Amino acid sequence: MPLTLEFGYATATGPRERNEDYGGFVEPDARLAATKGMLAVVADGVSGGTHGREAAESSVRNLLADYYATPDTWEIPRALGTVLGAINRWLHGQTASRVDPGGMATTLTALVLRGRRYHYAHVGDSRLYRLRGETLDALTTDHVWETPGMSHVLKRALGLDTHVLPDFGEGELAPGDIFLLVCDGVWEPLGQLELHRLLKLYAAPQRAADALVEAAHARGGQDNASALVARVVAVGEADAPLIEAHELPLPGKLKPGARLDDFIVEAELHSSRDSLIYRARHAETGQRWALKTLQPVLQGDADAACRLLAEEWFLKRVHSHYFPDVLPLPGRNFLYFAVRYFDGATLQDKLDAGQHFSPVEVVTLGIRVLKGLAALHRLDIVHRDLKPANLHVDAEGKLRILDLGVARCPTLDAREDHAQPGTPSFMAPELFGGAEANAQTDLYAVGATLYHLLTRKYPYGEIEPFQHPKFGEPVPPARTRPDLPPWLENVILKAVARVPAQRFETAEEMLLALERGEANPLLRRRTPLIERSPAGAWPLVAAASITLNLLLLFLLLAS
Structure with missing residues (x-):
C-alpha cells in the first residue's frame, strides 16, 4: 500500500498591510512519490526587508519545483540542501544587485514524507510539530538570538548570508501522525497547549489549518498567520523506489531462435550463478540488444528480482555515454531488461587474448573510466565491482562501464543481507574489515585495474574468495614494467594506497592527475617505516x- 496523506493549508494577512507568508505542498504521481516523496513547505518573509513576500514566495515555489528535479539517487537531505543553497545564493545576490533598498530574506521549513519515514529541513523561526497520539513535539529549533530583547532577531534565514546552514532531521512515520508547519504568527500567540488542543479537535487537516489561523488572530496575533497540516492516513511500503513489479515470471533457458516478447534470441553471451545474458535482435527494428535475466532456479526469489530491477533502475538514471543505453519495456511479460549491444570485447578478454597495454593506452583507458565514474559518483552511486571484465571497448574504440548489478546509492541498496560484493583482488583493504563501499573504494578498483592492465599482477598479490588478507605496502608496478613513467606509477600507487586518507578523494581529482601527466607530475609520498611495518x-x-x-x-x- 502506498503512503497516503491528507493536507490542509490556510493563511491570513491579519492586521498587517500585506501577507509575507507563503506555503504549499506537492502530491506527485505514484512513481515520483516512491522516489522523492511528498513535499510541504511554509516560509515567512523577513519583515525588515521590503521584499519579504517575494523572498518567501520565490523560495517556496522554487523548492517545490526544483526538489523534484534533483536525481532520484540522492538522499533527501542532500537534495533539499542543494536546492536551498541555490535559493539562498539567488536571494543574497538579489539583495546586492537591486537599486531599491531592503533585503530579500525568509524563514523556511520543509517536510518530505516518503514510504515509512519523514525528513525535514529548517532555517529561521517557522516551526515543525508532530502530533503522535496524545503528545505534541516541536521537531525544530528556532534560529534566533537568545540574548534578552533579541528573541525575534533571526541569526539564520535564507538570503541573510552568502551561505546557509539548514537544520536537517528525520524519523519513522506512524499511521495517524499529524505534522504541523507554522510561522511565528501562529505558534507565538497560541502556545503549544492551544496548538495541541486545536489539532486534536479537528480531524480534517483543512479544518484544523483554518481553525489555527483564525485562533491566532483571535488571540491578538499581530502578524501574518499561516498553517499547513499533513495527516498520515497510511504509511507506505519499505523505503524502496522500485516501482516495477518483480512478480513477473522468468523466461527460463532460451535457445537461439527463441522469441521473448519483441526479441528474437541469437546467442547466449554469459551465464553466472545468478544471471543470464543473451544477444537478441528486435523483431521490428532489427537492432541488437543484450537481454539480462535471472537463472531459472531463482524463480520466485523476490530479493534476486529486486537486484535485477535495481540494475535497470540505475542504468536509466545514468545519462552518460560511458554506460550502455537501456530500452524502456513498458509491456514486458517476463522479468528481464535490455541494454544496447555493441560488438567488441572487455579489457579482460583482451588480456586473455594476450594483448599487452602500453602506458599511453592505459592512461587513455583510465581517463575514460574516470569520466564515466565521475558521472556515476555525481549521482551518489557506487559501482562496487570495477575490474577489467566490466570495462568494454566496442569496435570503434569506445569504452563503456558494465554491470551495475551490485551498485548501490543512498536511496536504493538491493544487495543481499551481510553481503560485501566485489572481486577480492580489486577490493580496497578496508572492505575486508566490513567498511562500506564508497567513492574511494571505487577509485582503488580503478587503480588496481590500471595496475593489472600494465603488469597482469595485483598491488597486494592475488586474493582468493573467502580469504582474509593482510596488507603491507603495494609492490611498485615499475618492477614489472620498467618502461613505466614515474609520474604514472605515482598516480597508480596513490590510488591503491592501503590507507584511504592517502588515496584520491574524487574521480575528478584522479582524472586531473592522469590528464596533467608529466607536465605536472604527482609527487610520491614516502611511507615512514613505522607506518609500513x-x-x-x-x-x-x-x-x-x-x-x-x-x-x-x-x-x-x-x-
Whole structure:
C-alpha cells in the first residue's frame, strides 16, 4: 500500500498591510512519490526587508519545483540542501544587485514524507510539530538570538548570508501522525497547549489549518498567520523506489531462435550463478540488444528480482555515454531488461587474448573510466565491482562501464543481507574489515585495474574468495614494467594506497592527475617505516635507544 496523506493549508494577512507568508505542498504521481516523496513547505518573509513576500514566495515555489528535479539517487537531505543553497545564493545576490533598498530574506521549513519515514529541513523561526497520539513535539529549533530583547532577531534565514546552514532531521512515520508547519504568527500567540488542543479537535487537516489561523488572530496575533497540516492516513511500503513489479515470471533457458516478447534470441553471451545474458535482435527494428535475466532456479526469489530491477533502475538514471543505453519495456511479460549491444570485447578478454597495454593506452583507458565514474559518483552511486571484465571497448574504440548489478546509492541498496560484493583482488583493504563501499573504494578498483592492465599482477598479490588478507605496502608496478613513467606509477600507487586518507578523494581529482601527466607530475609520498611495518620498526627504535644509552654510559665512566 502506498503512503497516503491528507493536507490542509490556510493563511491570513491579519492586521498587517500585506501577507509575507507563503506555503504549499506537492502530491506527485505514484512513481515520483516512491522516489522523492511528498513535499510541504511554509516560509515567512523577513519583515525588515521590503521584499519579504517575494523572498518567501520565490523560495517556496522554487523548492517545490526544483526538489523534484534533483536525481532520484540522492538522499533527501542532500537534495533539499542543494536546492536551498541555490535559493539562498539567488536571494543574497538579489539583495546586492537591486537599486531599491531592503533585503530579500525568509524563514523556511520543509517536510518530505516518503514510504515509512519523514525528513525535514529548517532555517529561521517557522516551526515543525508532530502530533503522535496524545503528545505534541516541536521537531525544530528556532534560529534566533537568545540574548534578552533579541528573541525575534533571526541569526539564520535564507538570503541573510552568502551561505546557509539548514537544520536537517528525520524519523519513522506512524499511521495517524499529524505534522504541523507554522510561522511565528501562529505558534507565538497560541502556545503549544492551544496548538495541541486545536489539532486534536479537528480531524480534517483543512479544518484544523483554518481553525489555527483564525485562533491566532483571535488571540491578538499581530502578524501574518499561516498553517499547513499533513495527516498520515497510511504509511507506505519499505523505503524502496522500485516501482516495477518483480512478480513477473522468468523466461527460463532460451535457445537461439527463441522469441521473448519483441526479441528474437541469437546467442547466449554469459551465464553466472545468478544471471543470464543473451544477444537478441528486435523483431521490428532489427537492432541488437543484450537481454539480462535471472537463472531459472531463482524463480520466485523476490530479493534476486529486486537486484535485477535495481540494475535497470540505475542504468536509466545514468545519462552518460560511458554506460550502455537501456530500452524502456513498458509491456514486458517476463522479468528481464535490455541494454544496447555493441560488438567488441572487455579489457579482460583482451588480456586473455594476450594483448599487452602500453602506458599511453592505459592512461587513455583510465581517463575514460574516470569520466564515466565521475558521472556515476555525481549521482551518489557506487559501482562496487570495477575490474577489467566490466570495462568494454566496442569496435570503434569506445569504452563503456558494465554491470551495475551490485551498485548501490543512498536511496536504493538491493544487495543481499551481510553481503560485501566485489572481486577480492580489486577490493580496497578496508572492505575486508566490513567498511562500506564508497567513492574511494571505487577509485582503488580503478587503480588496481590500471595496475593489472600494465603488469597482469595485483598491488597486494592475488586474493582468493573467502580469504582474509593482510596488507603491507603495494609492490611498485615499475618492477614489472620498467618502461613505466614515474609520474604514472605515482598516480597508480596513490590510488591503491592501503590507507584511504592517502588515496584520491574524487574521480575528478584522479582524472586531473592522469590528464596533467608529466607536465605536472604527482609527487610520491614516502611511507615512514613505522607506518609500513610497525612490528619491524620498534625493534630498530629499541636497538638505537640501547646503543645511545650504552654510549652515554661509556662517556660517563670515561669522564
